[in-house]
Amino acid sequence: MSVPTAALESSICAPLPVLGxxxxxxxxxxxxxxxxxxxxxxxxxxxxxxxxxxxxxAPYYGSVHRGA
Structure with a gap:
């Protein structure tokens, strides 16, 4: 069994928000x-x-066809 260190505790972060x-x-x-x-x-x-x-x-995205 290991004992958590200060470095380990500071590297643990909260879960990131996920869409939906x-x-x-x-x-x-x-x-x-x-x-x-x-x-x-x-x-x-x-x-x-x-x-x-x-x-x-997205509003600034545009697709240009190679033949244009």
């Missing part, structure tokens, strides 16, 4: 629960910060 982490889904029995994404094999959800930055850049 507070999504709730209805239950057949009537209530709601927080959605649990159990299949990250295909694609994991984006970090909220990344989504915000992409959304801020």
């Amino acid at each position: 982490q507070n999504v709730t889904v209805p239950l057949v029995t009537g209530g709601e629960v927080t959605y649990a994404a159990l299949d990250y094999a295909a694609s994991a959800p984006a970090l909220q910060r990344v989504w915000d930055d992409v959304a801020a850049y």
Whole structure:
């Protein structure tokens, strides 16, 4: 068993906000629960910060065809 050191404790950070982490889904029995994404094999959800930055850049994005 190891004892945590000050360096180890300072390197532990809070989880980063993930897009859709507070999504709730209805239950057949009537209530709601927080959605649990159990299949990250295909694609994991984006970090909220990344989504915000992409959304801020999107109005300025344009695609130019090679033949233009």
